Amino acid sequence: MKKIILLAAIAIFTFTNSFAQEEKLEGLKGAWYGLAALNYTDDEATDTSSFKILPAVGTFISADVTIGGAIGYMSSTVGDADSVDTFIVMPFVRKYWGATDKFFVFAEANVPLTFNDTANTYGINIQPGVDYFIGGKWTIEAKFGALGYNVTDYDADIDSTNNFTIGFDMFDLNFGIKYLF
Secondary structure, eight states, rough: HHHHHHHHHHHHHHHHHHHHHHHHHTTTTEEEEEEEEEEEEEEEETTEEEEEEEEEEEESSSSSSSEEEEEEEEEETTTTOOEEEEEEEEEEEEEEEESHHHHHHHHEEEEOOOESSSSEEEEEEEEEEEEEETTTEEEEEEEEEEEEEEEEESSSSSEEEEEEEOOOOOSSSEEEEEEEE
């Protein structure tokens, strides 16, 4: 009997909480947001380090789907060589699911286009992420892992490379702070 009561309580809580999440998501339809995202990696095994800043802007086209774009900069260094500066353009679309009224999970499909002096890269990636409302219209988000296919075309007489990525690396996080307006 206790198990039945416990299951009924969980079902009622889940059912009533799901409507609250829909109301929260429904209130975001038409809202715009700005995002400041940073990423820094330092891999001692390959003696590689990189810094990326990728601000983005987007809008909720429905209660749980956004479209947007990011324009940014990345600097990468291998060993003692000069750094390689890269310009990034990345349109994206996101689908959100509410876990609570403040915590959301999303999947982002993006098309990164990168340009530097030696190579250009294009591809398509799907990345999972989380978004947490810290107060008012401010959220903190993190993306981690990826499933994607990217092609790098070199300016020199080097064949292009194809890179298929699948991974879930909690140590390769992209953090961002978002403001809804």
